Amino acid sequence: MKKQLPALAAFALVAACASRPPVPDDAAGDAFVIERDLAGAHVARGEFKSITGVHRTFTAKLTGTWDGETFTLVEDFVYDDGEKDQKTWKLERIAPGEYAGTREDVVGTARGYQDGRAFRLEYDVVLPSENGNGRKVRFRDVLVKDRGGRVL
Template sequence: MKPQAHPTLILWVLASLLMLAGCASPSLEDYRNRQPVLVPDQFFTGELSARGVVKDFSGEVIRTFDADISASWTDEGVGTLDEVFRFDDGEVQTRTWTLTPVAEGYRAEAGDVVEPGLMQWQGNAIHMNYVLRVPYGDGTLDVRMDDWMYLVTPDTLINETTMSKWGIDVGEIVLVIQKK
């Protein structure tokens, strides 16, 4: 008779692997000395354009899009990013971000963001993690967005976002944002 693993042992091994995978994530500290330096209220100012792809859980590109972003800041340091996304299937989405200064960076809120994010940055990188409510079938789905942005030239930023539900990666968004 073949011995079988105890269910508790299997769960413990899976939990350990998930924790180890989480430890392998990059840290903002890793980008502290990278150039060019990314300062949100300097890059996200004026008119910007973006082009990108949406990938499913397997990495297959399922949509493409372009976007226009109009960004401004108040004298108190509060930022507004008005975004208009146009997808290849004809769908148009809008989102208005409000970036409010807090001790750790910016509190990032938008109408379809059900759990606001904290935008932090060092060197050439920004990290933000939040929950976005997205249309899905006849309803909506709340998806965790793990957002990393990297300034590669003073006018060009690459944005990679991992989408997950219940801790499982369900897709990815990759886009390039450029100052106009």
């Protein structure tokens, strides 16, 4: 059975930001634990926004599994313009509330932080550019579990 995630806030700030994105005020409820709350099949809506004006919306089918050491999250994206993509996260808990991870397009190691009802994931990706060199950008995703148990 697929779980609906009404809004997966995958707001990617495509720039070097001075501070972490804020946790929404209405995020009361249980702590967000990725191994539990993203396990199984989910459907999400999200968007990428950048300071350069890029704005893309998408639907993602997410499949999460936990083997006791590594949380694997397969993301099947369908962008509203019809483009499709698949990415696979491998996240390992390296300390209480702290994760290190990889994905096929991530430069170096992603860092994840469990922060009460929020999970923050920070990583760099080289995006293709017209000149062929690509542009390294920093992504900062914030996922928040609300009072109803939904992940925003």
